[in-house]
Amino acid sequence: MGISALLQLIASTAAFILAASAAKNWAVSPNIWKLLLTLALYTLGNLIILKLIRGVGLGVALSLSAVIQLLAVNVLAFFYFQEKVNAVQGVGIACAVVAVALITLGPYLASGR
Numbered sequence: 001m002g003i004s005a006l007l008q009l010i011a012s013t014a015a016f017i018l019a020a021s022a023a024k025n026w027a028v029s030p031n032i033w034k035l036l037l038t039l040a041l042y043t044l045g046n047l048i049i050l051k052l053i054r055g056v057g058l059g060v061a062l063s064l065s066a067v068i069q070l071l072a073v074n075v076l077a078f079f080y081f082q083e084k085v086n087a088v089q090g091v092g093i094a095c096a097v098v099a100v101a102l103i104t105l106g107p108y109l110a111s112g113r
Contacts (some may be wrong), residue, residue, distance in 0.1 A: 001055055001060075004055065005052060008052040009065060011048050012048035015042075016041075019042040020073045021043035021076065021080075021085070052065070060103060067103075106113065
């Protein structure tokens, strides 16, 4: 994955993290402006992902994006919103981290680089 794809992944993750924060704030105290902000941020994140798909393919783009978002949103949920997960959920998150490592490093390990 090139630098452009990496920057797109970072930008989409940032947009989705901001969207998740806006969604949580909307859930706590709903109003139309918070809802519109949430929708705009999710739309921005998805537009960036569409460009990423063109560059690295559907499977890799969505796999990496989904797992990186999972980790980033969980960090936000745990440390900012003080949410908790149980042991089974924690194992699921750990498996997701391993999945990202395999997706990212797989081509390099298979080619012997």
